[in-house]
Amino acid sequence: MTNSWLKIKNHMCTNDNMMPKLIKKYGKPSILNTNNVNLFEVLVNSIVSQQLSTKSANSIKNRLYKLLNTNEINYQSIAKANVVDMKSCGLSQIKSNTIKNISSIINDNPTFLTEFKEKPKSDVINELTKIKGIGIWTAQMFLMSGLKNLDIFAPNDSGLMKGIRIVYFNNVKPKQANVEEITSKWIPFRTIGSWYMWQVANNN
Structure with missing residues (x-):
């Protein structure tokens, strides 16, 4: 990740007058952490989180970690688990499969x-969505959290749209064109803008 936090912060604050107070309140995005990332675990977590609230998804993840008796999910531990036990954690049949x-x-x-x-984000999305049970949203979350791509925007994410609605539109549902006008200001750091919208959504 070659972009420094100072560069990103300056861009966001210069282009979006709502960002200074959000950055002051929520600090540096955790998504910028440079710790080694378990890509398999990130993808699993993205699948678990499909169409669920953060609270519900975290509950299922915690039960899955307990089932696997591990602090880190890897493909070997999943290979040993059976679908019935995975479903007992709250996963659907489709997600388990x-x-x-x-x-x-x-x-x-x-x-x-x-x-x-090493691949462009369009190729990542195209290849991942060939796998049954993985849609565009899941691929986008993987790009953000796993591959640390800083310019991803997921318009179908309910939490993200909730944050945008609260921050920019007085909690009134905006038109798509208005959303695009806002998020275009974040380019090439739409992932960062999205992170702040999630913080707002999770705290309201």
Whole structure:
């Protein structure tokens, strides 16, 4: 990640007059952490989170960690788990099957996910969405949290849109064109803008 926090902060504050107070309140985005990322775990967490509130998704994740008896989910631990037990954690049949399928894919090709680091985001989305159970939103979350792509915007994310509604539109549902006008100011750091919208949504 070559962009410094100072550069990102200056861009966001210069282009969006709502950002200074958001940055002051919520600080530096955790998504900018440079710790090593377990790409498989990020993808699993994104699948778990599909169409769920943050609270519900976290509850399921915690039960899944307990089931696997691990602090870090990897494809080997998923390979040993059975779908019935995974469903007992709150996962649907489809999500359980998808996670098991990805575990098998990585077992056969250990570099499947790391290869995405060298590919444009459009290719990552196209390839991931070929896997049953993975849609565009899941691929976008993987790009943000796993590959640390700083210019992703997921318009179908309910939490993200809630934050935008609160910050910019007095909690009134905006038109798509108005949303695009706001988020275009964040380019090339739409992931960062999205992170702040999630903080707002989670605290309101």
